[in-house]
Amino acid sequence: MTNQPSSKIPSCTWNRPIGLGWDKPYTVRYASNIDDGPWHGMPLGGFGAGCIGRSSRGDFNLWHIDGGEHLFKSAPACQFSVFESNGTSSQAYALSTQLPDDGSLKAWQWYAASGGRGAGEQGGGSGFEQQTGTYHALYPRSWFVYENVFQAKLTCEQFSPIWANNYQETSYPVAVFLWNAYNPTDTPITLSIMLTWQNMVGWFTNAQKSPEVRVRDDGSPVYDYQPRWGESQGNYNYLVESPQYLGCFLGRVDIAEPVQEGDGSWCIATLQDAKVEVFHHTKWNPVGAGEEIWSTFADNGSLDNYINATPAAADEQLGAALAVRFTLQPGETLKIPFVLAWDLPVTEFAAGINYYRRYTDFFGKNGQNAWAIATTALAQYHTWQQKIESWQQPIINREDLPSWFKMALFNELYDLTSGGTLWSAASELDPIGQFAVLECLDYRWYESLDVRLYGSFGLLLLFPKLEKSVIRAFARAIPHSDHTPRVIGYYYTIKSESPIAVRKVAGATPHDLGAPNEHVWEKTNYTSYQDCNLWKDLGCDFVLQVYRDYLLTGADDVEFLADCWSAIVQTLDYLKTFDLDGDGIPENSGAPDQTFDDWRLQGVSAYCGGLWLAALEAAIAISQILLNHNLGDLGVLAVQKSTYETWLKQSRPIYQEKLWNGQYYRLDSESGSDVVMADQLCGQFYARLLGLPDIVPSDRALSALKTVYEACFLKFGDGKFGAANGVRPDGSPENPQATHPLEVWTGINFGLAAFLVQMGMKDEGFRLTQAVVEQIYINGLQFRTPEAVTAAGTFRASTYLRAMAIWAIYLFIQ
CATH class of the missing domain: 1.50.10.10 (Glycosyltransferase)
Incomplete structure (x- = not known):
């Protein structure tokens, strides 16, 4: 955690007001084709590691975790939230303008969408007459800049360690969320940033091991993909920490060796530092009202440091939470890193045909390395950020290239992350997989x-x-x-x-x-x-x-x-x-x-x-x-x-x-x-x-x-x-x-x-x-x-x- 100024957002990003919808987005030509709607943001995750997507309304909604399979579904409990107090008043919001459509998390307060034409289409939080912030993307980096809601100036930069000619970190299953908080007022501001995540171990594999292939009406061969979404029996969360880092490890009991597709671990983690207080809650109900998290967080930005590693029952789902609270003096800036890591080492093609992913060459193949991946990211994220900037900067700085071209040049590379990408572990025949x-x-x-x-x-x-x-x-x-x-x-x-x-x-x-x-x-x-x-x-x-x-x-x-x-x-x-x-x-x-x-x-x-x-x-x-x-x-x-x-x-x-x-x-x-x-x-x-x-x-x-x-x-x-x-x-x-x-x-x-x-x-x-x-x-x-x-x-x-x-x-x- 540093008091360094935030790195500048390039001027050539794709950007859009947070939560602002589209009047007439393009629609699919043939009904049989996929049309998830326009709420797509830059994907996070390394090549072949599986990826997630977070849209410009702030929700995590794209899950390309199972190699080659597509799932578009908002997960409301996977979210950042912010608490702010100036000593006389306070406010707290989950930072998505998209309210849960399943009736969950009713205790939470959701962020307001930016006003303007099309804003009524986003189906999210209450409309806001002015802009509540801007989403920016320049692959592999994206930013949320929050405006006109909090007194503090808040920016969240998101990235995975992807840069040219890098055949190691580019494969890592990790996303870094680097928060920059600045107090522009003349009074102290207390802030708390919370990351909540569901234990998704076991969800991303096809429940149909040998799905029937049929011919779709456009003549293409297709098969059904039925992920085990929400099947959490045996999943558990526990607190893990070191002098430098604190996190929640999301695992599953009785994972067999060798690991099967969908099995492994997830982890959310942050730094421990004298400038901040770190709170945790290892087991809460992500499909309930959410008050066990929200009551203390909305009150003072804390969590109750509840620890419970009991595995989930058949009808139970698990959430974990971390919160980092700090006070900014007038004019003060602080950077707070969070990371999300996952270790799901196996991609299965036909039943029994399994490949290990490239990142397992560096972290092992047992599926229990999400904490190791997360702490590696916390130790190296600043170096990664510099390497990405060094790769992009020569193109960004070219005055002979228009901004829209630079934007599209980088952003079209998104497909290397989210195009169902495979990257297998190294072998003698294929030394980089x-x-x-x-x-x-x-x-x-x-x-x-x-x-x-x-x-x-x-x-x-x-x-x-x-x-x-x-x-x-x-x-x-x-x-x-x-x-x-x-x-x-x-x-x-x-x-x-x-x-x-x-x-x-x-x-x-x-x-x-x-x-x-x-x-x-x-x-x-x-x-x-x-x-x-x-x-x-x-x-x-x-x-x-x-x-x-x-x-x-x-x-x-x-x-x-x-x-x-x-x-x-x-x-x-x-x-x-x-x-x-x-x-x-x-x-x-x-x-x-x-x-x-x-x-x-x-x-x-x-x-x-x-x-x-x-x-x-x-x-x-x-x-x-x-x-x-x-x-x-x-x-x-x-x-x-x-x-x-x-x-x-x-x-x-x-x-x-x-x-x-x-x-x-x-x-x-x-x-x-x-x-x-x-x-x-x-x-x-x-x-x-x-x-x-x-x-x-x-x-x-x-x-x-x-x-x-x-x-x-x-x-x-x-x-x-x-x-x-x-x-x-x-x-x-x-x-x-x-x-x-x-x-x-x-x-x-x-x-x-x-x-x-x-x-x-x-x-x-x-x-x-x-x-x-x-x-x-x-x-x-x-x-x-x-x-x-x-x-x-x-x-x-x-x-x-x-x-x-x-x-x-x-x-x-x-």
């Missing part, structure tokens, strides 16, 4: 390769070792096959009989690394919406990401290229089998067989054909590097290189002849469509990114890009929403009922903006980016960025991986 992020919450499978072609730039630039671990997992999967027959969901949505397709063909690049109900990294191609063995972009996406990851991490990890080379050869050979007319370019089949998987392409397509050309160039470059380093069978390598050179020489003129129309590249060679596809030259973008020869002439690329900017962006919705995926040159739809062509895909737009910057059109790139950022951060989509928004104010597929493509823009600005 294996890593994976979901495509999104609605399409719950990991690291969809077509999506991460765009969305992996953040991971690559900030945590390159994790990025390479993902690509290595794809390389290992390519040779394998799985002949399990499946019905394809797309045909279900168009009410047509589905062909039966095998799950995974040997040599085909898998679409994804599996789902949390099976065996991630080992059982791939979970999605069955389309037959991904037929996709024409996945193999190219793999080759391009291999070479990209090599180049952008120093161009010296030749072993990485060698590890991936066999898979590159297999997938390119496999993809070439779809060149049915022998012209050198694999054709699209007329079914949606690429990342735009509701959009039929026929023959040679601009999108897939361009990726094919760029992938061949990348494969030629990789083979030359391996030859230069004498890695592999040099004779075989030379033949492979020559083969790709032959394919490229044959393909390049065909691409021009069949697709260039004098202004832009046609959607494909056989449909006759005049649609301007926004992402028609993704292959050209990647070729330039990787320092490879242009796959199309530069003047044609620029002409196509200007046409895309005009038609898909400026003429679509008056340039307010971003670029639609595909419209006619005048901005009109080819088919007004189409899905993907008329959606604005956030990640595709960020990729397109990066292409604009790459081609010298920086102003246009920023204008496009700003339009998309505003749709997200003004309309209640923050910290759940969707794949798609529409001009009708709807969205699809929240918490989407592709949006981290905003880091590709920063790459080119650098």
